[in-house]
Amino acid sequence: MQDVLQLLQAQQDSMVQDLRTLVEIESPSRNAEQIRKVGDVVEGWLNLLGARSERIASSNGDHRLFRLPSPNPQRILILSHADTVWEMGTLSRLSFRIDGDRAYGPGSYDMKGGIVQAVWALKALQTRGMFPCQIDFLLTSDEEIGSRTSSGLIEELAQGAQAVLVIEPSNPGTYTLKTSRKGVGDFYVTVQGKAAHAGGQPEKGVNAILELSRQVLHVTALGTPSKGTTINVGVIHGGTASNVVPAEAWMHVDLRVTTLSEAQRVEEAMKSLHAFDERARVTVTGGLNRPPFERTEGTAHLYELAREVANSLGFVLGEDASGGGSDGNFTASIAPTLDGLGACGDGAHAEHEHVIVSEMPRRAALLAGLILALNPAPEETADPAASPE
Ligand SMILES: [Zn+2]
Numbered sequence: 488m489q490d491v492l493q494l495l496q497a498q499q500d501s502m503v504q505d506l507r508t509l510v511e512i513e514s515p516s517r518n519a520e521q522i523r524k525v526g527d528v529v530e531g532w533l534n535l536l537g538a539r540s541e542r543i544a545s546s547n548g549d550h551r552l553f554r555l556p557s558p559n560p561q562r563i564l565i566l567s568h569a570d571t572v573w574e575m576g577t578l579s580r581l582s583f584r585i586d587g588d589r590a591y592g593p594g595s596y597d598m599k600g601g602i603v604q605a606v607w608a609l610k611a612l613q614t615r616g617m618f619p620c621q622i623d624f625l626l627t628s629d630e631e632i633g634s635r636t637s638s639g640l641i642e643e644l645a646q647g648a649q650a651v652l653v654i655e656p657s658n659p660g661t662y663t664l665k666t667s668r669k670g671v672g673d674f675y676v677t678v679q680g681k682a683a684h685a686g687g688q689p690e691k692g693v694n695a696i697l698e699l700s701r702q703v704l705h706v707t708a709l710g711t712p713s714k715g716t717t718i719n720v721g722v723i724h725g726g727t728a729s730n731v732v733p734a735e736a737w738m739h740v741d742l743r744v745t746t747l748s749e750a751q752r753v754e755e756a757m758k759s760l761h762a763f764d765e766r767a768r769v770t771v772t773g774g775l776n777r778p779p780f781e782r783t784e785g786t787a788h789l790y791e792l793a794r795e796v797a798n799s800l801g802f803v804l805g806e807d808a809s810g811g812g813s814d815g816n817f818t819a820s821i822a823p824t825l826d827g828l829g830a831c832g833d834g835a836h837a838e839h840e841h842v843i844v845s846e847m848p849r850r851a852a853l854l855a856g857l858i859l860a861l862n863p864a865p866e867e868t869a870d871p872a873a874s875p876e
Pocket residue numbers: 568597598630655656
């Protein structure tokens with residue numbers, strides 16, 4: 488693997504240039520035009536490697552699928568997203584810049600650095616003559632807003648895949664891979680009460696805020712932190728004026744779970760909420776939008792292979808769980824999935840978002856090495872650590 492690493496290290500400046508190109512195309516979720524531009528750039532890069540491009544129409548911007556051929560019928564799915572959480576115009580305030588070993592810019596770490604690394608990993612593999620297996624590189628447009636238009640496509644592409652490699656950022660500081668992620672859900676709870684004059688006839692009113700307050704405590708108590716189930720009432724709203732008994736109030740609730748059974752338990756409890764004050768009416772919408780990504784045997788095996796590849800490249804690779812969701816949550820129960828294979832850095836969704844430049848070639852080599860380790864050439868051994876080149 489050392490030859491691949493050296494090849495990539497020699498291209499570090501080009502990788503940074505490519506990162507700059509992607510960061511300087513601002514691509515907020517729902518901005519189909521800007522997301523198309525990111526897709527066009529990646530298409531240009533992958534077409535040079537012989538990829539066949541497909542567009543899957545979506546109201547949030549088309550999803551792009553780039554398919555790299557191989558005589559080997561095994562197929563690996565690489566998951567990435569073109570959208571960022573940053574609105575248009577952010578660049579005028581936070582421009583792309585290099586400071587020492589860090590490349591700063593909106594979307595650099597989540598996840599344009601990972602996209603660049605993956606493209607260069609594929610370039611490195613192509614120098615070997617042919618790809619070790621078929622590779623589907625999926626670039627979606629709506630990961631940051633819940634993947635509502637892409638989750639079906641992601642699940643479909645994961646069917647029959649040898650592995651799903653998610654190029655979301657590695658954990659900050661430790662640069663570990665992610666072998667499990669919490670499932671994510673959200674709910675809106677709305678209370679209908681009855682308005683009345685707070686001074687004149689308070690007894691004629693039904694205070695929706697009071698009812699909602701009891702629901703806040705009840706819903707929060709559904710969490711079981713010891714099992715990894717946490718519930719956060721993040722937004723509440725209600726009332727119109729201090730002298731009016733409020734007729735309506737609502738809350739927006741975030742749910743995180745590590746197991747599907749916990750998700751089902753909380754979902755059932757939420758769907759059967761009833762009013763403490765029987766004159767009030769409680770309605771609940773929402774549910775689980777990303778199932779938990781549980782650490783399956785397949786994931787553990789992928790991680791083990793990646794660790795061996797890292798060893799052969801001269802670094803130690805750890806694993807970690809994440810409280811946040813990714814598109815890997817949709818695939819973990821369908822095919823062996825490994826996440827956090829993207830950029831090293833820090834500051835996802837924050838102003839200090841950056842990528843560690845010197846890690847880019849190394850992480851690209853890790854991804855290339857993992858694909859090779861999964862599909863060793865017949866004369867090679869299956870154990871990359873045992874056969875350093
Ligand atoms: Zn991301």
